[in-house]
Amino acid sequence: MSLPTVCILAGGIGSRLGEHVRAVPKPLVEVAGEPFLFHQLRLLRRHGAQQIVLCVAYLGETIVDAIGDGAEFGLEVGYSFDGPERIGTAGAVRQALPQLGPEFLVLYGDTYLRIDYADVVRVHRASGLPATMTVLRNQGRWDTSNATFDGRLVGYDKHTPSPQAEWIDYGLAVVSERGFTSVEGEPADLADVYAELSRRGELAGYEATERFFEIGTPEALAETSVFLQR
Missing domain, CATH: 3.90.550.10 (Spore Coat Polysaccharide Biosynthesis Protein SpsA; Chain A)
Structure with a gap:
């Protein structure tokens, strides 16, 4: 693929x-x-x-x-x-x-x-949502945890993460142009785009299993x- x-x-x-x-x-x-x-x-x-x-x-x-x-x-x-x-x-x-x-x-x-990029794309397309964020179960190991993940949807807020956040943005996402441009106000930080999609319930998730470098x-x-x- x-x-x-x-x-x-x-x-x-x-x-x-x-x-x-x-x-x-x-x-x-x-x-x-x-x-x-x-x-x-x-x-x-x-x-x-x-x-x-x-x-x-x-x-x-x-x-x-x-x-x-x-x-x-x-x-x-x-x-x-x-x-x-x-x-x-x-x-x-x-x-x-x-x-x-x-x-x-x-x-x-x-x-x-180190992730199966093609599988991330496959899961994204199957979700039908405008964006998919890869997340790693972090529990404070690599950096401040900033996401929740229920197996389908990611709850994400880089600036004020949920107290229940045990996951971290892995640094790879699949995004549709329509999803990206649907976020109003043209924020400068990509994290703010993801946060808005998350608030809408439009940010799918994919679990990464290898640590990032x-x-x-x-x-x-x-x-x-x-x-x-x-």
Whole structure:
């Protein structure tokens, strides 16, 4: 099964990484001997991805130079630039919509997610809902739990999570364009889009079973490098 277009949010500054991102954007930080984004793109290709849209901002031109049209990875890669002003994660997706099609996956450019991407898409389509969030049973292990999950629907609020929240947003979602654009007010943060869909009972869930790896902090970067070297 080929996947819908994958939107990768790769515009963050990565300020917590300090010197690591002084000359390169976070997705190009070296991990296990090569830019992190190379690992991520190869993972997505193995899972059936064909078309990628990279939403870029900080040092975005260097990402274009490194990845090009994606042929080296067996992919078709396009780009969407934030522009002169920061527009947030939801703003970046909104700007990229003309390239994404009626249904797309969205994830972050600093995460390595071991999950059955095609099965996530299958479950999303079977749900009939406008969005499906992948969630990991967290119970406070990796970060603050911010979601509930009853086996079908996700209750999500990043800013004021429920006291019953034992799950965490895994960082991958399948979203329909109609669902995304139905959220009024054009919020800047993608988390606010998910929260509104959740309030409506329109956010389906998919349980991830493998822990995520990411490069958002020096400690996480070191841990992910060790994992990928294996």
